[in-house]
Amino acid sequence: MKSGTFPGGLSLPVSDAGASKPFESVPSSQTVIIPLKQHVGDPCAAGVKKGAEVKMGDLLGESESTAVHATVSGKVTEVIKKFPDMSGGSVPAIGIESDGKNESGGALEGSDPMSLIQKAGVVDSDVEAISLHDKLTLAKEKTVKTLIVNGVDVEPQMISRASILAENAKEVASGIDIIRKILGATTAYIGVSENASNAISAIGSACGSAEVVGLAVKHPQSLKELLVKAILDKEVPTGGSPEEIGVTVISAETAYFVAQAVNDKKPMLERFITVAGSGIGSPKNVLVRIGTPIKDVLGHCGFAPGHGGKVIIGGPLMGTAIHSADMPVTKETTGIYVQKEGEIAEFPSGVCIKCGLCVEVCPMRLMPFLISGFSESGSYAMAEDNDILSCNECGCCAYVCPVLIPMVQWIKLGKSEIRARRSSE
Ligand code: SF4
Ligand code: SF4
Structure with a gap:
């Protein structure tokens, strides 16, 4: 090999x-919220109205490149114009109340x-x-x-x-x-x-x-x-x-x-994910219907959100903490990582001592301390000149930094500022 x-x-x-x-199937939830945008690009146009009866696999919305489908059978309870997404923005979404029958619609x-x-x-x-x-x-x-x-x-x-x-x-x-x-x-x-x-x-x-x-x-x-x-x-x-x-x-x-x-001829209705972290114990693999509230996935894995701890979508190094476990699993959910309350530490960020450890581990061969520092001081043009946009946000630099500089957060800020400026030009 x-x-x-x-x-x-x-x-x-x-x-x-x-x-x-093996993957355990998470039982279907009473209510699912299915975002019409679960990928990079424009959202799908809604193809159903409030009150419509749907079966599993029925089309909810479509664009030239993709489509989203009902993942339970039941009734459309709402067509939401702005539902909060992981990036802090909002996307249109469809809410469905399950009838508990899990009836399938036709094949593609x-x-x-x-x-x-x-x-x-x-x-x-x-x-x-x-x-x-x-x-x-x-x-x-x-x-x-x-x-x-x-x-x-x-x-x-x-x-x-x-x-x-x-x-x-x-x-x-x-x-x-x-x-x-x-x-x-x-x-x-x-x-x-x-x-x-x-x-x-x-x-x-x-x-x-x-x-x-x-x-x-x-x-x-x-x-x-x-x-x-x-x-x-x-x-x-x-x-x-x-x-x-x-x-x-x-x-x-x-x-x-x-x-x-x-x-x-079956649409993509589910996501394979691992749920791991100190709040879960041994990692579990689950097969989850798109639109299932994260709190239901966690409940299936034995963790009750809302009693301290942190829920991160993705993994420990590259994931994003969420403020509400009511958010649904989408096609973008790569994993769920749960930290117990006692594991969450607050720490002050120090001043760079130029140890070079972040440079050593950066797989993209960037100067993390430099692009992070430019971003922190608002020198976005300098950050761009030093290839900040090539950073893949892997988190290796912040993991090794002895003075705990939150480099990925500064780099993310810099990248989003640069992209916003480019699109307004
Ligand atoms: S987060 Fe970016 S800068 Fe830091 S190590 Fe990864 S690629 Fe390099
Ligand atoms: S690892 Fe931290 S202290 Fe060391 S050079 Fe990078 S930013 Fe500076």
């Missing part, structure tokens, strides 16, 4: 590293794989969730011939991606074959953490058309630029995408949903 890695990053102790765990129509992927609303989710239809369209335009399937979990403690490969290898392999055919890809690789032995053996046997590559257990190996580096030893151009060098990177769970859309 081929192996690979990238410079920098963090080798962190991981509990249950490489283990696969048609046979063209690209059209089925759009109708099924398949979204490729990693740091950002992107419509798969858009991603494959770009890859075709750029005549991409190399496919990399990302089987590396997004963060330490998250084990859902390795588990999908171990538990659903046949479906993932079928999805890979479909994507290869769409692209005419001549080469395909599946990147998997080298300690994920169950995943490696299951996908290795199920997928003869792609080479499995074992990758060093290091954060943030799952980021697409670093997968390209580790597997192909190629650099993605600064600010560019892998498609520009003839490669596309698609997550393992996305391949699973492609198989479901094209073979079974």
Whole structure:
């Protein structure tokens, strides 16, 4: 088996590293809220009105590149214009009261794989969730011939991606074959953490058309630029995408949903996620319907929100804390991390002592102390000159900083200021 890695990053102790765990289905909730935007780009236009009766899989809204569907059967209780999202903004959303019957609507129509992927609303989710239809369209335009399937979990403690490969290898392999055919890809690789032995053996046997590559257990190996580096030893151009060098990177769970859309004509109604952290104990893998309130997922995992502690969407290094566990699981939810109250520490940030540790670990070869400092002082042009936009917000720099400078927060602020200025120009 081929192996690979990238410079920098963090080798962190991981509990249950490489283990696969079956997914438990979280029971359907009484009420679900389904955002009409669960990806980068414009929201889908609402296709239902208040009071409409819907079945599971019925279309709620659609755009040229994707679609969203009802994940329970029941009645549409509200068409919400502004529902709070993870970025602090708002998106339109549909509320549905379940009738408890979980009746399914009809199958998707048609046979063209690209059209089925759009109708099924398949979204490729990693740091950002992107419509798969858009991603494959770009890859075709750029005549991409190399496919990399990302089987590396997004963060330490998250084990859902390795588990999908171990538990659903046949479906993932079928999805890979479909994507290869769409692209005419001549080469395909599946990147998997080298300690994920169950995943490696299951996908290795199920997928003869792609080479499995074992990758060093290091954060943030799952980021697409670093997968390209580790597997192909190629650099993605600064600010560019892998498609520009003839490669596309698609997550393992996305391949699973492609198989479901094209073979079974089923829309994407669920998300595979790991729920981990001190508030949960041993990490759990769950299969959750889109729109399920996070508090119901946590309740299923034995944690009662609202009694202290912190709930983070994503993982411990790159995730975002939420203020309300009423928020729904969406296609963008990569994981849930729960900290117990006693684990949350407040600390004062110190002054940089120029130790260089952040530079050593930065996988994008940036100067984290510099771009963070420029951002903190409002010198956004200087931050941009020093490549702040190439930062993938992996959190390695802040993790090692001995004086606890919240570099990622400053960098995020700088990036959003620069983007806001660009769009107003
Ligand atoms: S500067 Fe960005 S890419 Fe580099 S370590 Fe910090 S968060 Fe990661
Ligand atoms: S790790 Fe912290 S103290 Fe060290 S150079 Fe970076 S910002 Fe400064």
